[in-house]
Amino acid sequence: MNKEYDVLIVGSGAAGLYAALQFPENVRVLMISKRELTLSNSSLAQGGVAAVLDKSNDNFKLHIADTLIAGKYKNNLQAIEVLVSEGPDDVMKLKEMGVAFDLDERGRLQMTLEAGHSRHRIVHHKDSTGKAIVETLIEQVQTHKNIEILDHTLLYKLEKTDKGFLAGLIFSDGSSKIIAAHYCIMASGGIGRVYQYTTNSAIATGDGITLAYMLGAKIKNLSLIQFHPTAFAAENDRERFLISEAVRGEGAVLLNCDGERFAEKYDSRGELAPRDVVSNAIMLESRAKGNEKFYLDITHKDPEFVRNRFPMIYEKCLEENIDITKQWIPVFPCQHYLMGGIDVDLYARTTVDRLYAAGECSHTGVHGANRLASNSLLEALVFSRRAANDITARLQKEDNTPFPDFAEQEDLSGKELPHGFRTEIRKIMQDCHFVIPKPEAVPDGLKRSKEILDTLNNGGYTVNQDFVEARSLATVACIVLQEVMNQHDTE
Numbered sequence: 001m002n003k004e005y006d007v008l009i010v011g012s013g014a015a016g017l018y019a020a021l022q023f024p025e026n027v028r029v030l031m032i033s034k035r036e037l038t039l040s041n042s043s044l045a046q047g048g049v050a051a052v053l054d055k056s057n058d059n060f061k062l063h064i065a066d067t068l069i070a071g072k073y074k075n076n077l078q079a080i081e082v083l084v085s086e087g088p089d090d091v092m093k094l095k096e097m098g099v100a101f102d103l104d105e106r107g108r109l110q111m112t113l114e115a116g117h118s119r120h121r122i123v124h125h126k127d128s129t130g131k132a133i134v135e136t137l138i139e140q141v142q143t144h145k146n147i148e149i150l151d152h153t154l155l156y157k158l159e160k161t162d163k164g165f166l167a168g169l170i171f172s173d174g175s176s177k178i179i180a181a182h183y184c185i186m187a188s189g190g191i192g193r194v195y196q197y198t199t200n201s202a203i204a205t206g207d208g209i210t211l212a213y214m215l216g217a218k219i220k221n222l223s224l225i226q227f228h229p230t231a232f233a234a235e236n237d238r239e240r241f242l243i244s245e246a247v248r249g250e251g252a253v254l255l256n257c258d259g260e261r262f263a264e265k266y267d268s269r270g271e272l273a274p275r276d277v278v279s280n281a282i283m284l285e286s287r288a289k290g291n292e293k294f295y296l297d298i299t300h301k302d303p304e305f306v307r308n309r310f311p312m313i314y315e316k317c318l319e320e321n322i323d324i325t326k327q328w329i330p331v332f333p334c335q336h337y338l339m340g341g342i343d344v345d346l347y348a349r350t351t352v353d354r355l356y357a358a359g360e361c362s363h364t365g366v367h368g369a370n371r372l373a374s375n376s377l378l379e380a381l382v383f384s385r386r387a388a389n390d391i392t393a394r395l396q397k398e399d400n401t402p403f404p405d406f407a408e409q410e411d412l413s414g415k416e417l418p419h420g421f422r423t424e425i426r427k428i429m430q431d432c433h434f435v436i437p438k439p440e441a442v443p444d445g446l447k448r449s450k451e452i453l454d455t456l457n458n459g460g461y462t463v464n465q466d467f468v469e470a471r472s473l474a475t476v477a478c479i480v481l482q483e484v485m486n487q488h489d490t491e
Contacts, residue, residue, distance in 0.1 A: 001148070001177070004403055005030040006395055007388075008167055008181035010155050010208055013040035014130070015359030015380035016187035017137035018090075022388035025146050027395060030181065032153040032169065034203045034465075040189060042134050042359075042380065047114055047244045048124030049133075049381075050374035051091045052084065054111065058119040060084045067375060070116045070274045071339075071368020079364045082346055083375070083382050090381040091123060099136045100125055114245045114373040116274045122374045127244055127310045130377060156412075156468050158184065158211045163403050164354050168410070170464065176412055180403040183391045186212055186342060186350075186357040187384060191225075191476045193469070195335035195434075196426045199231050199242045205469040206476040208361045212342045213475060218351040220363045221340030222476065223483040226371055227435045228336035229278035230254075230296055232329065234320065240334050241316050243296055245373045248272060250309060252298035254282070255328060257291040276370045276435075279333040283435045295328035333435050337376065339367040348387035356391065358384035412463035417470065421452050425473045433480060439488050446481035453478055 005028045009016045012033035020031050033039075052058045063084045068075055095101055095109075101123045102110040111120040125132035141147055152172035159166040164182035171177075188208025192200025213219050230248070231240040248254075248271045256262050264270040266281035273281070286292050298306055303325035307314050310324070317324050342350050342357035344364055350357050359380040366379050432438055432445040453474035461467050 001150070001179075002028070002030075003179055003408060004028075005148075005179065005181045006183065006400065007391060008032070008165065008179070008184045009187060010184065011040065011187035011189055011359065011361075012037045012134075012138070012149075012151070013042035013187060013189055013359055013380065014133055014137065014377055015042075015384040016185065017134065017141055018381050019185050019187065019358060019384035019388045020141050020147050021137065021144070022385050023146065023392060025144070027146060027392065029147045030179065031141070031147060031149050032155060033149070033151045034154050034207070035152060037138050037149065037151050038131075038134060039201050039203060040134060042130045042189075042377065047127075047246045047374045048112065048122040048129040049091050049094075049377045050114075050117065050122050050372070051088045051378060052121060053088050053091065053109060053123065054121070058121050062118055063121065066117050067366070067372045068368070070370050070372035072370060073368065075368030076365025079346060079366045082386075083364075083366050083379055086382050087378045090385060091378070094133060094136065094381070097136050097140055099133050101129075102126060112246055113249045115248060115269075115272045115278070116372045117374075122246070124246070126312065127246065128312045133377065154465050154468060155188075155207065155211065156463055158215060160215055160352065161403070163400075166406055170412070170468075174464070176409065178406065178408050178410065180406065182395070182398075182400050183354045184356065185348070185384070185387050185391070186355065186361055187359045187380075188361045190338045190360040191222075192335050193422075194425060194429050194473050194476050194480075196430045197231070197240050198335040199228055199240055200335070206361075206472045207468060208357070209342055209479075210472040210475040212350060212352070212355065212357065212361075213479065215352050215355065217355060217357075218343040219341065219479055220343040221483075222338070223433065223480045223487070224339035224367075224369055225335060225433070225480070226275055226337040226339060227279045227333045229275055229282055229333050230331040231334035231336070232317065232320065233294070233332040242336070243313060243329055243331055244310070245275070247296060247298060247310060247313065250298070251301055252296045254278070254331075255295045255297055256285050257289055257293040259295075274370055275336070275373070279435045282333055292332060294331050296331050297328045298324060299326055299328070337371055339363070339369065339371055344383070346386065347390040348383045349390065356387040358387050414460045414462040417459075417461045417467050421456065421470045422473055425449060425452060425470075425477050429477055429480070433484060437484065439484070442481050442484050442488070446478065446485060449474055449477040449481060
């Protein structure tokens with residue numbers, strides 16, 4: 001392992017992997033992944049990638065309009081225009097790399113419909129599109145000699161210098177090292193683990209957002225959190241698997257505890273309204289009925305079609321003793337996606353020089369107040385490519401002489417971290433800022449989150465994964481709840 005790199009990429013989801021592939025062979029890239037390379041929110045993306053690939057039935061204006069409607073017109077229009085106009089080329093590049101998107105009987109890309117879209121424009125690989133994309137990108141990255149990959153590696157600190165960054169890494173055996181990089185792309189994913197229940201992977205603790213915040217980067221709209229209406233309502237599991245939007249797109253209906261359809265009572269678009277609308281409908285119906293039992297029913301469709309179209313969902317539900325061709329699927333809203341994050345411009349540049357952010361940890365403004373289904377993988381591709389191209393252009397102009405000498409080790413030992421901080425933060429967030437927020441609970445929740453963060457920062461604890469993730473969750477909770485307070489004060 002070297003001590004200096006041109007670019008450090010934090011995260012191995014779609015944004016991190018795709019960015020790495022854009023750099024020429026003479027650029028030294030270090031990519032780190034907190035756990036195994038395949039564990040990311042990107043890998044869990046089921047539905048697909050939204051892109052205007054059939055110009056005879058679709059156009060950029062329609063995709064832009066759908067994105068604006070879902071985002072309640074709080075989107076950055078310029079960012080959407082970049083996303084929608086450049087995205088199709090990136091999707092076709094994935095196809096050329098070997099991503100096996102589903103084809104129709106004539107051998108053309110098969111496109112499905114999802115909630116909020118006015119056209120069939122979602123290309124997919126069955127119901128595990130993200131996994132197919134990530135696995136293909138990993139294969140590609142591993143063939144590039146200029147890209148060094150470290151899995152089971154945690155970034156615990158990022159320090160700015162005149163020439164770039166000093167980054168502190170902790171490895172799975174507990175050892176640590178400090179490396180230098182002229183540029184950093186933060187592609188560290190979301191914040192799902194700040195909630196009791198989430199569709200996010202175990203690594204989604206907001207570490208990248210926290211480290212960028214500690215550097216002074218602007219964080220924007222972190223309180224804009226999307227709750228997916230149809231997560232499988234497991235009895236105990238904190239990480240809940242998603243019943244994709246596409247299941248409703250193929251005709252599944254939502255039922256309340258009495259087995260009645262209800263979504264159209266709350267919105268004329270019924271089950272195919274945007275995610276926040278459907279989530280709100282479930283919560284309001286839950287209050288009206290005094291019951292949290294809800295179901296998706298696709299039993300009226302041909303069983304063979306259901307098994308072929310949704311093989312992963314079918315198998316996952318079978319593991320929970322639910323045969324979706326014969327039984328209703330228990331569902332309930334759950335934390336799913338983050339619309340805000342580290343604020344970036346159209347080239348994924350943050351407000352800290354040489355620091356870039358792409359994917360879910362970033363705030364491009366594309367999603368506005370609510371993400372349109374299947375725009376997330378597209379955003380990860382488009383803006384990570386733009387970040388890499390911008391860095392490459394800058395590297396070519398710069399005389400990147402070596403960093404001055406720096407210590408490659410530091411003492412991370414300290415007191416043992418007490419249990420319970422993370423659990424308390426999750427309960428605060430679930431109480432204060434779930435689907436229908438409780439503004440009255442926010443002041444006390446914020447006060448306690450700040451106390452926890454202060455204890456963590458000044459407690460002299462050993463710096464390890466447990467500490468870093470607890471610090472991240474507390475920081476994220478503070479930023480979100482402070483933002484909610486500020487909004488409430490200005491209303």
